[in-house]
Amino acid sequence: MDVGSATFDRSSLVSFAKGTVSLAxxxxxxxxxxxxxxxxxxxxxxxxxxxxxxxxxxxxxxxDGTLIYHGYLTVRRALVGLVIATVLGIAxxxxxxxxxxMSWFWDPIIEVGYPVPxxxxxxxxxxxxxxxxVSKIALVTLGCxxxxxxxxxxxxxxxxxxxxxxxxxxxxxxRELLRRVVVPAAAPGIISGxxxxxPISLIIxxxxxxxxxxxxxxxxxxxxxxxxxxxxxxxxxxxxMILGFALDRALRILRHRLLAWT
Amino acid sequence: MxxxxxxxDGLEESVPEPVQRIAWFVFEWIPxxxxxxxxxxxxxxxxxxxVLPSPFEVGAAVWELLVTGDVLPHLQISLYRxxxxxxxxxxxxxxxxxxxxxxxxVENVFEVFLALIYPIPxxxxxPLAILWLGVGTETAILIVFLACLLPIVLNSYNAxxxxxxxxxxxxxxxxxxSWKIPLKVVIPATFPSILTGIRQxxxxxxxxxxxxxxxASNEGVGFEILRYGEVGAYTLMFAVLVIISAAAxxxxxGYEWAERRLIRWT
Numbered sequence: 286m287d288v289g290s291a292t293f294d295r296s297s298l299v300s301f302a303k304g305t306v307s308l309a310x311x312x313x314x315x316x317x318x319x320x321x322x323x324x325x326x327x328x329x330x331x332x333x334x335x336x337x338x339x340x341x342x343x344x345x346x347x348x349d350g351t352l353i354y355h356g357y358l359t360v361r362r363a364l365v366g367l368v369i370a371t372v373l374g375i376a377x378x379x380x381x382x383x384x385x386x387m388s389w390f391w392d393p394i395i396e397v398g399y400p401v402p403x404x405x406x407x408x409x410x411x412x413x414x415x416x417x418x419v420s421k422i423a424l425v426t427l428g429c430x431x432x433x434x435x436x437x438x439x440x441x442x443x444x445x446x447x448x449x450x451x452x453x454x455x456x457x458x459x460r461e462l463l464r465r466v467v468v469p470a471a472a473p474g475i476i477s478g479x480x481x482x483x484p485i486s487l488i489i490x491x492x493x494x495x496x497x498x499x500x501x502x503x504x505x506x507x508x509x510x511x512x513x514x515x516x517x518x519x520x521x522x523x524x525x526m527i528l529g530f531a532l533d534r535a536l537r538i539l540r541h542r543l544l545a546w547t
Numbered sequence: 548m549x550x551x552x553x554x555x556d557g558l559e560e561s562v563p564e565p566v567q568r569i570a571w572f573v574f575e576w577i578p579x580x581x582x583x584x585x586x587x588x589x590x591x592x593x594x595x596x597x598v599l600p601s602p603f604e605v606g607a608a609v610w611e612l613l614v615t616g617d618v619l620p621h622l623q624i625s626l627y628r629x630x631x632x633x634x635x636x637x638x639x640x641x642x643x644x645x646x647x648x649x650x651x652x653v654e655n656v657f658e659v660f661l662a663l664i665y666p667i668p669x670x671x672x673x674p675l676a677i678l679w680l681g682v683g684t685e686t687a688i689l690i691v692f693l694a695c696l697l698p699i700v701l702n703s704y705n706a707x708x709x710x711x712x713x714x715x716x717x718x719x720x721x722x723x724x725s726w727k728i729p730l731k732v733v734i735p736a737t738f739p740s741i742l743t744g745i746r747q748x749x750x751x752x753x754x755x756x757x758x759x760x761x762x763a764s765n766e767g768v769g770f771e772i773l774r775y776g777e778v779g780a781y782t783l784m785f786a787v788l789v790i791i792s793a794a795a796x797x798x799x800x801g802y803e804w805a806e807r808r809l810i811r812w813t
């Protein structure tokens with residue numbers, strides 16, 4: 286079922302068509318049942334209301350720029366944090382796989398730090414850094430650091446020693462060795478770490494926005510709950526779904542590009 | 548990388564084994580001691596002790612919370628939420644994963660819905676859960692359940708697809724009725740992968756739990772962290788944080804220990 290695979294052969298096209306049928310049935314059922322008033326409007330508004338028929342529908346909120354602006358705020362926080370965590374995580378991970386002292390220092394810290402549910406630090410970071418972007422980005426960085434570092438470390442340890450010996454023999458300096466041999470050889474594992482970190486960055490951003498406000502899709506969504514506007518909750522969820530899908534796809538394409546040589 | 552590289556030749560013979568083990572244990576955990584030491588030095592000097600209470604104060608607060616039992620009802624309800632959510636996701640996830648792998652119609656119906664919830668970070672579903680179930684335990688359980696569902700479905704699906712066809716043919720030949728085959732042959736054969744899926748789901752369950760409790764709860768550990776933060780009891784806030792982290796750590800460790808024993812037995 287590989288949920289994200291981009292290749293379609295004939296049989297998967299057929300099953301895709303069948304899947305679309307079951308989706309269509311559910312969506313039509315949703316519209317009919319809710320229009321008949323069989324489910325309370327607050328729990329599940331009609332699909333047409335969510336998509337375009339009301340003031341806080343997906344189309345209306347996209348057209349007036351609300352979802353686009355707040356989506357931008359969310360993406361900026363998540364991606365800036367993810368990029369910082371990637372740089373730090375690769376550095377710590379690769380070095381602690383290549384150096385005994387770094388490994389001695391970082392292994393127990395990673396061991397203890399990784400299981401901490403970083404999301405529980407939201408109140409701590411509000412206290413330390415306030416509710417602004419700095420605070421959110423810092424927590425995203427902390428949350429994404431562990432999976433990136435662990436995957437980079439494990440992937441680097443697996444790098445074939447023969448590759449390193451050959452490069453050494455051909456006169457590659459130590460610094461060049463890391464950049465030109467070790468990191469490229471460990472790249473598949475490092476990118477896997479990024480793929481684990483991406484949803485974590487989004488989770489932290491959304492939860493932080495819901496708890497502390499300051500705009501963003503999470504804030505818009507929880508605002509819908511607080512103002513009893515369930516259409517807005519569903520509309521922002523659609524935006525979140527599209528965002529999650531787009532970022533996941535982007536990372537897959539990046540993976541494909543970067544690893545094209547393998 | 549092993550620590551053998553640090554060993555001195557001949558040391559193994561001259562020092563008794565238990566002493567060696569203790570020595571290596573201490574040696575391995577020195578970095579954490581350094582970290583705690585830096586924390587202790589910084590608290591009250593570089594940063595005010597209100598902002599970063601000293602590790603000993605936090606330790607004392609953990610002890611106090613556990614002895615007075617102030618945190619226990621919250622810990623209990625949080626563990627209940629994680630347990631029920633995870634258990635539900637295991638039952639539903641295994642059935643769904645095995646069903647989708649072994650039956651094309653089941654896959655056709657459910658695949659599209661799994662593909663739809665896959666890109667949504669499950670914590671973003673908390674507001675939706677509030678609409679349906681209100682603020683409280685049901686919402687937290689639903690979020691834990693949804694967050695753990697996909698890893699378990701994916702692991703059991705992949706394993707069930709790889710089940711040796713000979714096993715199934717043998718069972719059929721020996722006259723096993725076809726409705727019994729998934730239960731008696733496929734699920735036992737996929738057992739190790741199901742265990743891996745659960746192992747992946749436990750940390751996710753704690754993330755989902757805390758997310759739900761921060762946003763939509765009046766009790767539970769996540770709520771306690773937020774409340775202590777809001778009333779300015781920062782030492783207690785850090786103490787509860789230590790407690791939930793320890794709970795998550797020991798949940799994973801305990802599970803890994805149980806898994807090893809189970810695997811040895813199978």
